[in-house]
Amino acid sequence: MPQQKDIVKIAIQMPGAYPQLIQLDQKKPLSAVIKEVCDGWNLPGPDNFALQYADGVQTYITESNRLDIKNGCILRLTKAPGRCAEDLFKGIQSSDAGVRCDSLKELASVSTDVTFAQEFISRDGHLVLVKIVEDSNESNVIMTHTLTGFMELMDHGIVSWENLSSVFIKKIASFVNAKPTDASIQQVSLDILESMVQSSHSLFMQVKQEITMERLIAHVQVTNQQIQTKAMALLMALLQTAGDSDKQDMFAFLNKKNVRQYIYKNIIHSSGAVQDEMAHYLYVLQSVTLNQLDPRMRTPLDCYSQDQRDILHGLRQAAFETESENSLSHERRRSLCTKEFKKLGFSNNSNPGQDLVRTPPGLLALDTMYYFATRYPDAYSRFVLENSSREDKHECPFARSSIQLTLILCEILRIGEHPSETGSDYHPIFFSQDRLMEELFCVCIQLLNKTWKEMRATQEDFDKVMQVVREQITRTLSSKPTSLELFKNKVNALNYSEILKLRQTERLHQEETLAPPVLELKERLKPELLELIRQQRLNRLCQGTMFRQISSRRRQDKLWYCRLSPNHKMLHYGDAEEDTENPPIETLQKKIPIADIKGLLTGKDCPHMKENKGKQNKEVLDLAFSITYDVEESSLNFIAPSRTDFCLWTDGLSVLLGREMSSEAMRSELEILLSMEIKLRLLDLENVPIPDSAPVIPKPPSNYNFCYDFSQTEQ
Numbered sequence: 001m002p003q004q005k006d007i008v009k010i011a012i013q014m015p016g017a018y019p020q021l022i023q024l025d026q027k028k029p030l031s032a033v034i035k036e037v038c039d040g041w042n043l044p045g046p047d048n049f050a051l052q053y054a055d056g057v058q059t060y061i062t063e064s065n066r067l068d069i070k071n072g073c074i075l076r077l078t079k080a081p082g083r084c085a086e087d088l089f090k091g092i093q094s095s096d097a098g099v100r101c102d103s104l105k106e107l108a109s110v111s112t113d114v115t116f117a118q119e120f121i122s123r124d125g126h127l128v129l130v131k132i133v134e135d136s137n138e139s140n141v142i143m144t145h146t147l148t149g150f151m152e153l154m155d156h157g158i159v160s161w162e163n164l165s166s167v168f169i170k171k172i173a174s175f176v177n178a179k180p181t182d183a184s185i186q187q188v189s190l191d192i193l194e195s196m197v198q199s200s201h202s203l204f205m206q207v208k209q210e211i212t213m214e215r216l217i218a219h220v221q222v223t224n225q226q227i228q229t230k231a232m233a234l235l236m237a238l239l240q241t242a243g244d245s246d247k248q249d250m251f252a253f254l255n256k257k258n259v260r261q262y263i264y265k266n267i268i269h270s271s272g273a274v275q276d277e278m279a280h281y282l283y284v285l286q287s288v289t290l291n292q293l294d295p296r297m298r299t300p301l302d303c304y305s306q307d308q309r310d311i312l313h314g315l316r317q318a319a320f321e322t323e324s325e326n327s328l329s330h331e332r333r334r335s336l337c338t339k340e341f342k343k344l345g346f347s348n349n350s351n352p353g354q355d356l357v358r359t360p361p362g363l364l365a366l367d368t369m370y371y372f373a374t375r376y377p378d379a380y381s382r383f384v385l386e387n388s389s390r391e392d393k394h395e396c397p398f399a400r401s402s403i404q405l406t407l408i409l410c411e412i413l414r415i416g417e418h419p420s421e422t423g424s425d426y427h428p429i430f431f432s433q434d435r436l437m438e439e440l441f442c443v444c445i446q447l448l449n450k451t452w453k454e455m456r457a458t459q460e461d462f463d464k465v466m467q468v469v470r471e472q473i474t475r476t477l478s479s480k481p482t483s484l485e486l487f488k489n490k491v492n493a494l495n496y497s498e499i500l501k502l503r504q505t506e507r508l509h510q511e512e513t514l515a516p517p518v519l520e521l522k523e524r525l526k527p528e529l530l531e532l533i534r535q536q537r538l539n540r541l542c543q544g545t546m547f548r549q550i551s552s553r554r555r556q557d558k559l560w561y562c563r564l565s566p567n568h569k570m571l572h573y574g575d576a577e578e579d580t581e582n583p584p585i586e587t588l589q590k591k592i593p594i595a596d597i598k599g600l601l602t603g604k605d606c607p608h609m610k611e612n613k614g615k616q617n618k619e620v621l622d623l624a625f626s627i628t629y630d631v632e633e634s635s636l637n638f639i640a641p642s643r644t645d646f647c648l649w650t651d652g653l654s655v656l657l658g659r660e661m662s663s664e665a666m667r668s669e670l671e672i673l674l675s676m677e678i679k680l681r682l683l684d685l686e687n688v689p690i691p692d693s694a695p696v697i698p699k700p701p702s703n704y705n706f707c708y709d710f711s712q713t714e715q
Contacts, residue, residue, distance in 0.1 A: 006025060006026045006027050007023050007024065007025060007026070008023070008024040008026060008069050008070065008071055008073070009021070009022075009023055009024075009071050009072065010022060010024050010069060010071070010072070010073045010074070010075055011073075011074045011075070012037055012051070012074075012075045012076070012077055013054055013074060013075070013076045013077070014041060014076065014077045017041050019074075020037060020040050020041075022036075022037070024069065026066065026067065026069075029063075030051075030061065030062070030063055030066060031046070031047075033051075034046050034049055034050065034051060034077075037049075037051075037077055038077070041077075043077075047080065048079065048080050048083050049077055049078065049079065049080055050077075050078060050079065050080040050081060051075045051076070051077060051078070052075065052076055052078055052113075053073070053074075053075060053076070054074040054075060054076040055074060057112070058076070058113070059113055059115075060081055060113050060115040060116065061075065062115055081113070081115045081116040081118075081119045082119045084110060084116060084119075085116060085119035085120040085122075085123060085125065086123070087103075088103050088106060088107050088110075088120065088125070089120065089123050089125050089128070091103025091104075091106075092104050092107065092125070092128060092129070092132070092146075093128060097138075097139075097142070100138075100142060101139075101141060101142050101145065104142055104145035104146050104149060105145045107120070107125075107145070107149040108145045108148035108149040108152060111149050111152035111153045112152050114156050114158075117152070117153050117156045117158060118156075118158060120153065121153060121158050121159060125153075126150065126153050126154070126159055129146050129149060129150045129153075130150070130164070130165070130168050132146045133146060133147065133150070133168060133171055133172070134165070134167050134168055134171055136171060140181075140182040140184075140185060143182075143185055144182065144184040144185050144188065147172075147175075147185060147188040147189060147192065148188050150192070151188055151191055151192055151195070154192075154195065155195075160199075161195060161196050161199040161200065161203060162199065162200050162202065162203065164196070164203075166206065169196065169203070169206050169207065169210065170210060172189050172192050172193060173189075173193065173207065173210030173211055174210075175189040176189050176190055176193065176211060176215065176219075177210070177211065177215055183224050183226075183227060186219070186227055186230075187224075187226050187227055187230050190219070190227070190230035190231055190233070190234050191230055191233075193207050193211065193234055194230070194233050194234045194237045197234065197237040197238055197241050198237050198241060201241070201243075204238070204241045204242070207238070208238065208242075208246065211234070211238075213235075213250060213253045213254070216231050216234060216235050216238075217259065217262060217263065219231035220232060220235075220262070220263055221262070228278070229277050229278060229281075232263075232278065232281040232285075233277075233281065235281075235285075236281050236284045236285065236288070238250065239254075239284075239285070239288045240284070240288060240419075247292075251289060251292060254285075254289065260285075260430070260431045260432070261431055261432055263282075263285070263431065264282065264428065264431035264432070276424065279424035279426065280422070280423060280424045282424075282426040282431070283419065283423045283424050283425060283426040284419045284423070285426075286426045286427065286430045286431075287414065287417070287418075287419035287423070288419060289430075290413055290414075290415050290430075290436070290437065291415060291416060291417075291418075293364055293410075293415050293437055294415055294416040296362060296363045296364040296367060297359065297360040297361050297362050297363075297364040297410055297415060297416060298359050298360065298362055298416070299359065299362045299363045300356065300357045300358070300359050300362050300363070301353045301356035301357060301362070301363055301366060302353075303351065303353040303354070308353070308363070308366065309353065311366060311370050312352055312353060312366070313337075314370065314373070315344065315369055315370060315373055316337065316340045316341060316344060318373045318374070318377060318380060318381070319340070319343075319344060319373070319380065319381055319384040319385070320340050320343070320384075334350075338350050341399075343384065343387075343388045344384060344397075344398050344399050345387075345395075345396075345397025345398040345399035345400045345401065345402075346397075346399040346400070347397075347399075347400060352399065355399060355400070355403060356403065358403075360407055360410055360416070361403060361406040361407045361410055364406055364410070364437075365402055365403040365406040365407075367438070368402060368405075368406050368437070368438055368441040369398075369399070369402045371435075371438040371441070371442070372402075372438075372441060372442045372445060375438070375442065376442055379442070379446060383396075383398055383445070383446065383449055384398055386449070387449070392459075393458045393459055393460075394456075394457070394458055395459075396448065396449050396452040396453075396457070396465075397459075397462075398445075400462070401445065401448050401449075401462075401466075402441075402445060404462075404466050405441065405444055405445055405448060405466075405469065406441060408466065408469070408470050408473070409437060409440055409441060409444065409473070412470070412473060412474060412477065413427075413436075413437065413440075415437070427477060427480070428480050428481070428482045429477075429481050429482060429483060429484060429486075429487055432482060432483050432484070433483070433484045439484055440473075440484075440487070443484065443487065443488045443491065444469065444473055444491070447469060447472060447473075447491055447492060448465070448466075448469050450492070450495075451465060451468055451469055451472065451495070451496055452465050454495055454496040454497070455468065455496050468496060468499055471499055472491055472494050472499065473491065475494060475502070476490045476491040476494060518678065518682070521678060521681060522674055522678060525674060525677050525678070525681075526670070526674065529670055529673045529674060529677065530661075530670065532673070533651070533661065533666055533669055533670060533673075534651075534655045534661070537648055537651045537652035537655055537661070538564065538568060538652055538655060538656075540648045540652060541563065541564035541648070541649065541652040541653075541656075542563060542564045542565070542566055542568075543563065543582070544561055544562060544563025544564075544582065544583075545561070545562060545563070545640075545641065545645055545648075545649065546559055546560075546561050546576060546580075546641065547559070547560055547561070547562060547638050547639060547640070547641070548560075548639055548641070549637075549639070558575070559575070559576050559577070559578055560573060560574060560575050560576055561573065561574060561575075561576040561580070561583050561588060562588075562636075562638070563585060563588065564652070564656075565585065565591075568594065568656065569593065569594055569595070570591050570592070570593055570594065571591060571592045571593075571594060571597075571627075571636075572585050572588040572590070572591045573588055573590050573591070573592075573636070574587065574588035574589045574590050592627070592629050592636060593629075594656050596629040596630040597627050597628070597629045597630075597653075597656070597657060598628050598629060598630055599627070599628040599657075600625065600626075600627055600628075600650065600653050600654060600657060600659075601625065601626045601627075601628065601635075602624065602625045602626075602650060603621050603622065603624060603625075604621055605626075606624045606625060606626040606635075606637060607626055607635045607637060608624065608626065608637040608639075609621060609624050620639060622643065622646070623639050623640040623641075623642070623643065623646050624637070624638065624639050624640075625638050625640070625646065625649065625650055625653075626638065627653060643665075644665060646663075647663035647664065647665035647666065648665070650662075650663055651663050651665070651666050
């Protein structure tokens with residue numbers, strides 16, 4: 001006798017036959033199970049049949065996945081994967097174009113199953129598909145099915161992508177490069193090329209030679225969102241797979257401001273699931289592009305590099321107008337440099353390069369400082385000279401601030417982090433601004449000086465100022481500014497006093513929220529109180545309610561009564577007179593078993609609201625609900641007397657159907673009960689004796705003369 005846990009109760013279907021309800025013994029060989037099913041329908045040759053799921057992903061049942069079958073599953077008896085593969089293998093080579101088209105269409109559908117894919121590939125069916133593509137003599141419809149089936153087969157990883165011929169790759173690329181072609185063919189072709197690029201560097205090189213960046217960008221501008229998505233996916237695959245030299249060429253093209261704007265504007269208006277996918281590709285494009293700065297961030301300054309030393313002295317000379325240094329003695333020149341590097345804010349005055357040895361930010365900090373000094377020389381000079389004239393303890397050190405600010409921007413922009421597979425948090429400003437890192441630095445270093453003055457900071461406050469600046473940048477970028485000018489305006493408006501106000505507001509909000517132990521108590525109480533509401537709803541349904549039935553032919557609405565049986569298994573209803581308050585359950589002749597109820601509909605989804613579409617006002621729509629039950633797709637339609645009754649009945653019916661209650665009345669009552677219960681639990685009852693039993697209720701008073709008579713006017 002098999003154990004109970006090894007038995008699964010399932011239904012098996014076959015077109016043109018009554019379903020079989022069987023108890024599947026998981027210990028019995030699958031071939032034996034299929035034979036019993038075939039015997040039940042008197043089918044010969046059980047080896048030619050297999051089982052697969054009837055709903056959802058129609059996967060073949062095998063010995064390796066049969067344990068996934070659950071009680072109540074519906075399976076279907078169908079062709080064995082080997083027989084199906086053989087039939088389709090012959091069908092796709094038929095001389096009849098109609099047969100080829102139907103076979104390829106079915107192949108595209110069933111190839112998602114790995115069991116079938118193994119059988120089809122073992123017959124070299126994938127090579128037949130390759131030949132069809134290479135010959136390219138078929139119609140667009142047949143070619144679409146061919147490419148789709150090929151892609152599904154290759155997705156299982158049974159055959160290596162590197163086995164494909166250069167003729168095939170060129171043909172797929174030609175589908176993408178061709179302007180007047182079928183959109184479905186281009187979609188699948190872009191998919192195939194993406195998989196090729198990701199599989200090996202040699203295939204990447206072949207695809208790169210066939211597909212130009214200009215052509216991919218052209219695909220991004222089309223109105224077909226699927227082609228936009230596939231083109232972006234291929235573009236990202238090329239960027240992430242490319243070597244250093246190839247990346248430089250690709251970024252030289254992408255780093256052009258108009259190209260990034262072009263990409264952003266054409267895909268930002270995508271919708272639905274496509275929008276989420278596009279957001280991920282924008283995030284990847286931003287991440288991969290900004291990561292080009294990572295080598296500079298990881299490289300320390302080389303004190304023996306003449307070029308880097310020249311840049312350091314260039315920063316000093318751009319800030320201070322000095323007499324010709326060539327006429328000065330070595331000692332005098334050295335003393336002057338030390339003094340000026342100190343004014344620039346370097347910690348190591350005699351050897352400022354030591355400040356840039358730390359990585360990150362490494363040489364990237366030198367790059368940003370030099371960019372600011374050469375791109376905005378007036379702002380640079382003003383920053384340095386303004387702080388040179390302050391007292392030592394109040395001056396904002398340019399070099400030290402710049403190094404730390406560069407590190408902060410690297411962390412905020414996540415430079416050096418590999419893009420995640422699910423990331424979608426991109427900055428729109430990236431797509432409108434050349435050299436984003438450097439330009440952000442130029443805005444933020446001036447912001448830092450402004451914040452330093454607002455905080456009246458000293459050298460001891462350096463870390464505190466940097467925390468405020470980080471917060472200013474983070475908060476502004478989180479508002480998704482679309483241009484550098486917009487970022488500049490917003491970040492400067494977010495001054496130190498505004499940051500303090502925001503912090504205070506957030507602190508008060510945190511204090512208003514419940515402490516963790518109270519939240520935990522609230523969660524523990526919720527199931528008990530929800531059960532209390534459920535019982536109240538069911539009791540209310542047992543009492544019943546008088547409903548009205550709107551009829552355009554009657555001057556007076558017809559009344560009927562409905563109530564739930566005490567055992568909660570039957571819904572009784574029937575016509576009722578207006579003066580009947582609570583008709584006995586025996587007088588209600590009609591009934592519906594709760595087990596037969598399949599669904600609960602509300603508002604405009606109700607059948608009686610659809611029938612009178614356009615005739616019902618919003619008040620009636622808000623009170624309408626229906627239940628559908630398993631008798632010729634019938635429904636029982638209600639119009640509640642009030643919103644309260646609507647909430648009671650929809651909640652009660654949801655409970656009977658095993659669903660969550662969702663009415664506004666339930667939420668309100670739950671909140672009231674939770675509030676009351678928590679207040680009671682948190683009462684300060686220390687040293688207050690609590691009796692084990694309820695106190696005795698006192699006898700009624702002998703008279704009620706102590707009641708105040710409001711009818712008497714006070715004198």
